[in-house]
Amino acid sequence: MPELPEVETIVRRLAPLLVGTQIERVDVRRDKSWSGDAELILNRPIVSISRRAKYIITQFAQTDWRLVTHLKMTGQLIYVAPDATRVGGGHPTADWVQQLPSTHTRIQFALNDGSSLFFNDQRVFGWCRVMPASNVDTLFAHVGPDIIDARVTDEWFAQQLRHRSISIKQAIMDHTLVAGVGNIYACDGLHLAGVSPTRACRSLSQAEFTNVLHAVRTVVQQGIELEGATISDYTTVDGFAGGYQDVRRVYKREGEPCLVCSTPIIRIKQGGRSTFLCPSCQQ
DNA sequence: CTTGTGCCCTGCCAGC
């Protein structure tokens, strides 16, 4: 489940590989995963690849048309160099190369340097869209600042939530408020903060809001440093796992001991989503 | 404006 750290990792790895190259061909293997006119972005040097919230934006020279990608839960971007080696220097095992395109490959991009980029997505929730820059602005008009953005101050964060009746967990996952936080880092952040995910926002003090904000930021930053969490489908662009899953605090650790107090982690439902918490540390 | 619900889609897995 790619969240801000996973998408950030993908963008950091992909940018130096793709900037300056041109997309020569787009092979749409599943219509649902693509919209817009691919011709508008073909054979133009890629100028930049960036991230906003969990969206990936690719800019091309001399055009306002952008390629915007959202991986949703199971999307992957996998880069294969011209000689079919992994970016990380791993040996190109036959099975790894032959797996691409796989049954889950929805879009295949052919670059002018002979490399390929595969957009894989098991559940077909993710998408790639060609859209003008103005539509990208519209897309982000109602997306809050990234959780790691310095403009999210302690005071502003508390101000936004102080009178809300929704739970603190649902609030930090609401990307119209702050963007980039999904289930993994929301659960782990609240555990680090020692705050119950079921607490209504309006019951938190200023100190607790500050505590929660800083804790969520801490785990998100840790996720970036460890190149994301590989729990189900996420991989780095060269097909390797991230490192955050090994240090995660509560997410998908139901029944396992709390890292702080050894109480078994429990799972509850909030708004149709699973929430993991320590019933002792997070009263 | 705020909050809640259902939908999109596929593969996995527990249970029979």
Next chain:
DNA sequence: TGCTGGCAGGGCACAA
């Protein structure tokens, strides 16, 4: 063994 129903979930449309 083989089938089936339930589940997972980010973002959005829509209802209340």
